[in-house]
Amino acid sequence: MALAFDEFGRPFIILREQEKKSRLRGLDAQKANIAAGKAVARILRTSLGPKGMDKMLQSPDGDVTITNDGATILEQMDVDNQIAKLMVELSCSQDYEIGDGTTGVVVMAGSLLEQAEKLLERGIHPIRIAEGYELASRIAFDHLEHISHKFEFSATNIEPLVQTCMTTLSSKIVNRCKRTLAEIAVKAVLAVADLERKDVNLDLIKVEGKVGGKLEDTELVYGIIVDKDMSHPQMPKRIEDAKIAILTCPFEPPKPKTKHKVDIDTVEKFQMLREQEQKYFDEMVQKCKDVGATLVICQWGFDDEANHLLMHRNLPAVRWVGGVELELIAIATGGRIVPRFQELSPEKLGKAGIVREKSFGTTKDRMLYIEQCANSRAVTIFIRGGNKMMIEETKRSLHDALCVARNLIRNNSIVYGGGSAEISCSVAVEAAADRYPGVEQYAIRSFADALDAIPLALAENSGLSPIDTLTAVKSQQVKESNPHCGIDCNDVGTNHMKEQNVFETLIGKQQQILLATQVVKMILKIDDVISPSDY
Structure with missing residues (x-):
């Protein structure tokens, strides 16, 4: 960017490579952002609820994923638009924090954006909409607390x-x-x-x-299952009261760190080298035997000679076990991971009641079960x-x-599912809107309408008439003042979610509303988008 003056002394700004940049400002920028957010929400809308559809995603290298988990769908999608990426991150943060409700949070954010678009067209300032949404999310948050149940x-x-x-x-x-x-x-x-x-x-x-x-x-x-088998086919397949040595050092002769070359010009020298190697292996196996180990689990491999020696000395072994699995085995068996043979001692051994190898089907695939561990956690x-x-x-x-x-x-607080919590919040937010003077009242009402998106999507995905079903349930909730009425997706015959045993966690639902509101506020505050234009 540079500042220049024309012949009359008036300043003007020169933007570098201006013709290569595209720029959206004001209402156009907000509408483009809202359209991107709605597009992502529309993809996930059909995956909501017990009758939701699955998505099939193919990665660039040909791997196919079939899922209806919101976070997985969005992670696997190759999204270019920056606002759409915000929606992907929204779903991921719900997944990291709560682990469930990843589809619902994106559908809710998309619905809030849709309602905001209508308000923007009526000339309401985006900041006022954002403030109204913030007030409404607080009302909904507190109302969820009010209708929740604790169960023991x-x-x-x-x-x-x-x-x-x-x-x-x-x-x-x-x-x-x-x-x-x-x-x-x-x-x-x-x-x-x-x-x-x-x-x-x-x-x-x-x-x-x-x-x-x-x-x-x-x-x-x-206990722990490891996708490995015993290193030698003749080793025992079942060990009871196993004492396990967990090693991260290889069963190999030590190698010098520096570059080296060994010249062998006579048979005697070769035999000496051979005997020395044999001695190393012998010492390693003997150290394991001396401390009382009956099974060795090693992070690295060992050559055929070590394998043969272990078999002869009746010391079963498992090789190439990953680091994470080693840690879990150490936690489960109460053992310690030993980095050097010199540090092996009886108190560092893990204990397991039974270690067995199990084969599956005709493929001869084998896995190792380590059960009845000292610490069953x-x-x-x-x-x-x-x-x-x-x-x-x-x-x-x-x-x-x-x-x-x-x-x-x-x-241990729960709210009832099937869209009942959202409908109840929608009624509460709508009722609270009248208490607020000023333009925020419109935004609060729009927030109440946006909350209806979840029950609407549930009804639609279940093959019911969305608007008829929602209005019937809403009027029933208000008439009976019963916040547990929801959408009867499975056609059980009752829309009382307590009888259908449809529960959701309170913190998950609250998190959904707060996260969706935060992201929508952030999107509404953007009024200028400068992006490099496509070549």
């Missing part, structure tokens, strides 16, 4: 947790097994949860998948399915269920 659960009574996880899974492709999967998710979370501190470390839950079998074969293992969910895409989608669905169970342990 314990390690013995897990039914409330299972019901809430089933609500999450009912909108996924795995909904025919939702009861089984919800129970697995809840048991896994309770196994690693610290109920006193109300904290759950989801890193301790490992989710493994193997193609083959059917979805009903999915199981929860109180690391568990594995082992998923079976007909194909790779099914397993990947089940992993994503289970992740949502695990997050919901974790959120309920942190905060």
Whole structure:
């Protein structure tokens, strides 16, 4: 940018490469931004609810993903527009914080933008709209707190947790097994949860998948499953009361760090070298035996000679185990990861009641089960399915269920689903709008209309008449002053969500409203878009 003067001394600005930049200003910029946000929301709208459709995404290298998880769809989409990228980040932040409700938050943001567009056309200033939205989101936030319920659960009574996880899974492709999967998710979370501190470390839950079998074969293992087998086919396939040495040092003779060359010109020298290597291997295996190890798990490989020696010395071994798996094995068995053979000692060994190798089907694929560990606070969910895409989608669905169970342990307040919470908030926000003088009142009313987008989308995706269904439920809520009436998506015959056992976490719903409002405020405040034009 440069400042220049014409012949009359008037200043003007020269923009560098001005003809290569395109610029949108004022209302045009806001309308273009709103159109981009609405386009992203429209893609996800059909994926909402138990009857939502799935999307099929193909990556540049030919990998196919089939999913209806909002965050996954948006992450895999190649989005160029900057505003659309904001919507993608919105969905991701909901996924990181809550783990569920990623589709709903984008649909809500799209609806808020749609309502804002109507207000902008009426000449209302975008800042006033943003302020009105902020006021309305606070009203909705407090109202959710008001209509929420606390429910009690314990390690013995897990039914409330299972019901809430089933609500999450009912909108996924795995909904025919939702009861089984919800129970697995809840048991896994309770196994690693610290109920006193109300904290759950989801890193301790490992989710493994193997193609083959059917979805009903999915199981929860109180221990670790490693996708490896014993390094030698003649090693024992089952070890009881195993004492496990967990090593990150290779079973190989040490190599000098500097460049070196060994000249061998006689047979004797070669034999000496050979004997020295043999001695190294012998010492390594002996150190493991001396401390009382009955199984060695090594991060690195070892050559055939070491493998043969381990087999002869009756010391089963597993090689090429990844770093994350090693850590989980160490946590589960109460062992320590040992970086050098010299540091091996009996107290650093992990303990497991049973280590067994299991083969699947006719493919001879084997996996190692480490069960009955000293510290059972690391568990594995082992998923079976007909194909790779099914397993990947089940992993994503289970992740949502695990997050919901974790959120309920942190905060056991729930609201009812099926769009009932949104309709109730919409009624409350509409009623509160009259208390505010000034232009913000219009924005607050628009916010109430935008909240109806979720129940409308639910009704539409379930094949019901959207407007008729919504108006009937809304009038029933107001008439009976009952905030639990929602959209009967599954055609059960009652729209009372308490009877249908459709629950959602309170913090998830509150987060949705706050995040959607923040992003929409940010988009409305942009009035000038300068972008490099396409070549």
